Amino acid sequence: MKNSQDKPGGSGLQFFGKISASLSHEMKNALAVINENAGLLTDLVHMSERGRPLDPERIRGVGTKVMERVKHADTIIKNLNTFAHTVDNPANRIDVGDHLELLISLTRRICAGKGITVTLARPEQPVAIAASAYSLIHLCWCCLENVMQWTGEEKTVCLIPEKTENTVRIRFTKLETLPPASDIFTEEKEKSLLSGLGAELTVNAKAKEVTLHLPCQI
Amino acid sequence: MSEKVLLVDDEKDFLDIMTQRMETRGLEVSTSASARDAIEKIKEKSYDAVILDLLMPEMDGLEALKAIKEIRPEVQIILLTGHATVEKGVEAIKEGAMDFLEKPADMEKLTEKIKKAQAKKMLIVEKKQKEKVDDILKRFGF
Numbered sequence: 236m237k238n239s240q241d242k243p244g245g246s247g248l249q250f251f252g253k254i255s256a257s258l259s260h261e262m263k264n265a266l267a268v269i270n271e272n273a274g275l276l277t278d279l280v281h282m283s284e285r286g287r288p289l290d291p292e293r294i295r296g297v298g299t300k301v302m303e304r305v306k307h308a309d310t311i312i313k314n315l316n317t318f319a320h321t322v323d324n325p326a327n328r329i330d331v332g333d334h335l336e337l338l339i340s341l342t343r344r345i346c347a348g349k350g351i352t353v354t355l356a357r358p359e360q361p362v363a364i365a366a367s368a369y370s371l372i373h374l375c376w377c378c379l380e381n382v383m384q385w386t387g388e389e390k391t392v393c394l395i396p397e398k399t400e401n402t403v404r405i406r407f408t409k410l411e412t413l414p415p416a417s418d419i420f421t422e423e424k425e426k427s428l429l430s431g432l433g434a435e436l437t438v439n440a441k442a443k444e445v446t447l448h449l450p451c452q453i
Numbered sequence: 454m455s456e457k458v459l460l461v462d463d464e465k466d467f468l469d470i471m472t473q474r475m476e477t478r479g480l481e482v483s484t485s486a487s488a489r490d491a492i493e494k495i496k497e498k499s500y501d502a503v504i505l506d507l508l509m510p511e512m513d514g515l516e517a518l519k520a521i522k523e524i525r526p527e528v529q530i531i532l533l534t535g536h537a538t539v540e541k542g543v544e545a546i547k548e549g550a551m552d553f554l555e556k557p558a559d560m561e562k563l564t565e566k567i568k569k570a571q572a573k574k575m576l577i578v579e580k581k582q583k584e585k586v587d588d589i590l591k592r593f594g595f
Contacts, residue, residue, distance in 0.1 A: 256536075260508060263535035264467065268464065272470055274474055275473055303466075347510060
C-alpha cells in the first residue's frame with residue numbers, strides 16, 4: 236500500500252475511528268428506539284392488566300417500528316463490516332461506483348449533520364480501478380469533507396465517477412464559488428495522502444466542480 | 454399538576470415512542486427535532502424539564518444547554534445521549550445540566566428525575582419571586 240498515512244496513529248486510522256464512531260452512534264440510536272418500543276409493549280400490558288383493552292393496531296405499529304429499526308441496524312452493521320474489510324487487500328481491482336456508494340452510506344449521518352445530502356450519479360459502464368479500497372474511500376472522503384463547505388443553496392454534492400483513457404476521475408459537482416485547487420486540501424496529511432496515491436485535484440470554477448484524478452492503479 | 458417536558462432529539466422515531474411512554478405516565482410532552490426549534494419553543498413557553506440529546510446536527514446538546522440556560526435559567530435540563538463520556542458529563546454539569554444519562558435510559562428513573570426537575574424549578578421560581586417582593590418592599594421602605 237502506497238499510503239504512508241495508514242500507519243497506526245496516522246490520519247488513516249483517524250478516518251477509521253471517525254466512521255466507526257459515527258456508525259456506532261447510529262446503532263445506539265437504533266437500539267434506543269427498539270428498547271423504548273419494548274418498553275411501550277410492557278406499558279400496554281400493564282395498562283391492560285388494569286382494565287384498558289389492548290389495541291391491536293397499536294401493537295402492530297410497535298412491531299412495524301421494531302422491524303424497521305432492526306433492518307436499519309442490519310444495514311449499518313453490513314456497511315461497517317464491508318468497511319472493515321476494505322483494509323484486507325492492498326491493491327484489488329475494484330468498482331469505484333460501489334465504493335463511492337459505500338462511502339455515502341458510511342458518512343450519511345456526518346454529512347446530514349452539516350445539512351448536506353450527497354448523491355451518486357453512476358455511469359452506465361462500471362469504472363474500475365486497481366487500488367486499496369480503504370485508501371480510495373479515505374481519499375474520496377477527504378475531498379468530500381472539504382468540498383462540502385462550497386455547496387450551493389441546494390446543499391447537495393453529486394459524485395460522478397468516470398473513466399478516461401489512462402485515468403479514473405471523480406467529479407464533485409453542484410458546488411458554488413470555489414478556491415484554487417491548491418486550497419482544497421488545507422491539512423498536510425490530506426495533501427500527503429493525495430500525492431502518496433499519485434492523485435491530483437483540479438477545479439473547474441465555471442462548471443462549479445472539483446475533480447479528483449486518479450491513476451488506474453493506486 | 455403534570456410536569457411539562459420538552460424532548461429534543463433528531464431521531465423522529467425516538468421522539469414519538471418516548472412521547473407515548475411519557476404521556477402514559479401523566480407527563481405533558483412537547484417535542485423538537487432540532488436544538489434551534491427547541492430554543493424557539495423555550496422562548497415562548499417555560500418547561501419544567503428539557504430532555505436534550507447530546508449529538509444533533511447544526512447545534513449540539515451542550516451549545517443548546519448554554520443557550521437555554523441564558524433564556525430560562527430555572528429550566529432543568531437532562532442530557533440523554535447515545536455515548537456518555539465522563540468529560541462530556543462533567544462539562545454538561547458545569548454548564549448547569551441537572552443530569553447526564555446514557556441511552557437507553559430507564560423510563561421509571563427518567564420520570565423520577567423529571568418530577569425532581571419540576572420541584573427544583575419551582576423552588577428556583579419561588580426564590581426569585583421572593584427576592585423580587587423583598588426588593589420592592591425595600592424600595593418602599595418596608
